[in-house]
Amino acid sequence: MKSEPDAFSIDDLKKVKVEPWDGIRNYQARNFMRDQMQIGDQVLFYHSNCDEVGIVGLMKVSSKPYPDPTAFDKKSKYFDPKSDPVNPRWMLVDVRFVKKLKRTVTLSELKQYSQLDGMQLLKKGNRLSIMPVEKSHWDFIFSIV
DNA sequence: GCCAACGTTGGC
């Protein structure tokens, strides 16, 4: 799961411990939260759009999917008048801090490993902020960190 | 700040 550290970083998550992953307004990303994630699933935290782009931490899914409250909040920048509380358009999960990695595994480093060929994060033009990680890729990342 | 890639919107 990606976040811009200026908006919400791994250090912010460490402080608050649990965070609703709100503001996702992309259907594919929503579908992963709504249809795939289970409580306890482990998640990589990725910093995007910053000086040191890459994987910075580990967290866990800590809630079932539920409607994103910011979609109903007129004062929120994520307000979506098309999301109806009776039939909510946007769903999210809570995530819980597990740990910060000893070092950032940068995007440029990730691109150098043939073991990670085909990883969705590394595909050209990838703009998804939430995506699945294959077990082999996951295991490799933790073998080098 | 630039720009490629992608998603969404809306006219037809």
Add this chain to the structure above:
DNA sequence: GCCAACGTTGGC
């Protein structure tokens, strides 16, 4: 249903 226009993402 097509597609141009537009907005956003995100690396560099």
